[in-house]
Each structure stands twice: as C-alpha cells, then as structure tokens.
Amino acid sequence: KQRAGAYVLMVDAYFLNEVQRIVMLANEYKLPGVYGFREYAEAGGLISYGLSYRDYFKGVARYVDKVLRGTKPADLPVEQPTKFELVINLASAKKLGVTIPGQILVRADKVIE
Numbered sequence: 001k002q003r004a005g006a007y008v009l010m011v012d013a014y015f016l017n018e019v020q021r022i023v024m025l026a027n028e029y030k031l032p033g034v035y036g037f038r039e040y041a042e043a044g045g046l047i048s049y050g051l052s053y054r055d056y057f058k059g060v061a062r063y064v065d066k067v068l069r070g071t072k073p074a075d076l077p078v079e080q081p082t083k084f085e086l087v088i089n090l091a092s093a094k095k096l097g098v099t100i101p102g103q104i105l106v107r108a109d110k111v112i113e
Helices: 019-028 038-042 053-068 090-096
Strands: 007-009 033-035 047-051 084-089 110-112
Touching: 019 033, 019 038, 019 090, 033 038, 038 047, 038 084, 038 110, 047 053, 084 090, 090 110
Parallel strands: 007 033, 033 047, 084 110
Antiparallel strands: 047 084
C-alpha cells in the first residue's frame, strides 16, 4: 500500500481554524507539509510560504485611508501582494527526518529551532 511522501495545504481560511489539528495529524503520520500560512510552521509544521500579512494589511490600511479621504474605490488600482515569507521549522524537520538544504535555509525569513 503506497502513501503520500509529503503534502501541500493550499491557503484557505477554513483550514486556518484547524491549524493545531492538521499539524498534529501530519506529524503523527510523519508527513512533511508545506503550508500557505506561517501559523502552521509556528505550530510545528515543516515549512510555510505565503504572503506577509503585516505588509498586506498595511496596504489595506492605505486603501481605506484613501477612501476615507474621498478617493472613489473604483479609481484605486488593484494591488497584489509583493512580500512573501518563508518560515522553516527545523525542530519539525528533525522529527520528520527531513534535511533542509542550506541554500533554502539562508533564504528563510524565519527559522524555528
């Protein structure tokens, strides 16, 4: 019987409510996971890569400020996130028997020992 060697959990607010349970099950089954929210890596998941919510919400605040100052929302350009964060949990990597290459570690925004 074959089983998955790893998995990627796409970004979805629904799953964000289940961070602890998802990470616990992944670690219980020794299944390395890559997640779209940093909360997963901080909760014990292997790696997260996704937009920086700090920068994203600063942009939202700028939009709200412009609207409150009279700019019509229809006149504002659509903006995409520009800053993404890579978080690596080395403690989880060790438990899972996964080696993270140095080339990836040096690019991480946060490394959890």
